[in-house]
Amino acid sequence: MDPRDLLPMGEISSRSGFAASAIRYYEAEGLIEAHRSGGGQRRFERSALRRLAFIRAASNVGLSIDEIREELARLPDNRTPTKADWHRISKHWRARLDEQIAALERLKSGLDSCIGCGCLSLRSCAFSNAGDWAAEQGPGARLLPDSMRKPHPTRRTAG
Amino acid sequence: MDPRDLLPMGEISSRSGFAASAIRYYEAEGLIEAHRSGGGQRRFERSALRRLAFIRAASNVGLSIDEIREELARLPDNRTPTKADWHRISKHWRARLDEQIAALERLKSGLDSCIGCGCLSLRSCAFSNAGDWAAEQGPGARLLPDSMRKPHPTRRTAG
DNA sequence: CCTTGAACTCAAGTTCACTTCAACTTGAAC
DNA sequence: GTTCAAGTTGAAGTGAACTTGAGTTCAAGG
CATH class of the missing domain: 1.10.1660.10 (Multidrug-efflux Transporter Regulator; Chain: A; Domain 2)
Incomplete structure (x- = not known):
């Protein structure tokens, strides 16, 4: 060298x-x-x-x-x-970006429905509900994936 | 009360x-x-x-x-x-979400084109270029809006 | 040799949105 | 009147991804 x-x-x-x-x-x-x-x-x-x-x-x-x-x-x-590595990796990232985009779309459509109702209800409005909104619907149905949640500092998995 | x-x-x-x-x-x-x-x-x-x-x-x-x-x-x-406020505000937020979505789409399509070239060139590849990538194109052309950039700690507007 | 800018190390600081801790007080129930 | 969960304060801690500062050394030019 x-x-x-x-x-x-x-x-x-x-x-x-x-x-x-x-x-x-x-x-x-x-x-x-x-x-x-x-x-x-x-x-x-x-x-x-x-x-x-x-x-x-x-x-x-x-x-x-x-x-x-x-x-x-x-x-x-x-x-x-190398180029080949990059090909493989970028496919992986593409999926990640797709997931982020989908999450924002869900958030937006939730917002759309809330424009109609104007409720911000703590019970029923997915938009204002606490962290586990839209659970029940099974995995993948969350409005925001973990990767997009605010990186809350000392938060551990709630008991 | x-x-x-x-x-x-x-x-x-x-x-x-x-x-x-x-x-x-x-x-x-x-x-x-x-x-x-x-x-x-x-x-x-x-x-x-x-x-x-x-x-x-x-x-x-x-x-x-x-x-x-x-x-x-x-x-x-x-x-x-009130409901009326909420109507106005949520429209505002909707626009913000739209901007975020568009930013991710731009990032993704940049990634798509990079799959082809595999370059990661510091000069020409928008994906790996420094903060001011895709400037020149005028405002709004940035891949990521400020709101989506990493909230870098002690960063002040660079001189 | 001398200067000067670039680089070095290590510790401490920064931002954000909270949480945790210690030490103490309130207030509702029994 | 006693008890004890629930509430209070202020200070300090958390994590990520660096930056800043102080004090020191390197390396290239003249």
Whole structure:
């Protein structure tokens, strides 16, 4: 590996659009790797840029850092994704986006019916009911999937 | 106001589905009001239940506490929403949901085209580009509206 | 050699929407 | 009058995904 091919922090930061602090954070979290110069500064391989692009795409889809780490780890060799990998992964994400879209549509149609009634009833109005609205209807019928609920801090599965 | 008509914390909590701590928080944030018993305990008017229903509906749509406060304050009289208010407001929210749905659709179709190319190019691929992707196209062309971006902690409008 | 900007580390801070805790008081029932 | 669930306060904690700051070192140019 010719050291001449390695890129310093500033280069990676400006080209990827991530702040240096974010990149350091990703390295600490094990999402990317870096070599070190004699004096301890990070030197990145060019492939880190693709990995960062992948990270941005994943986070746009709504994946957490943990999920992104898993997704990257699932790649054989833990390598930067190739075209074939990307094909498979993006199908997976597409489904996730479809689910999010469907959830918002459900919310909207609930809202539509509430325009008519103007009720906001605590009992019957799915829109204002507590967390488990539209249960009963079986799984999949929820208005919002877990991935779209507010990431409430210390909430554990209610007893 | 007959004190007999006022509800204690536990009642409001169980009927609204909010934890007592959440209700206290909302009061501290000025979203709801409460009378006090002689000994300093909260006593709520029945209308607080409707206000809480409104708060839940709003937060399901994705409004922040600040936005909910504003929305409530916009009601003439600062009263609990009537059917007519609800009609107007829910139209507003419907538009917001439509925007979110459209954003996800854009993201998905970007993903579709990326399945073909497998590029994840930092320059041309809208999916992996930094925050200002698809700018140039004018306002409204962004893949994700601000309301759907990750609420990045200490991010101020970049200079 | 000297300067200067880029980079380093580590700890602590930030936002949001609450929750949890500790220590104490109320109030309805018996 | 005693009991005890239910209520009170204020401070501190939570989790995610970084950022900020302080203090120090690196590396490239002149």
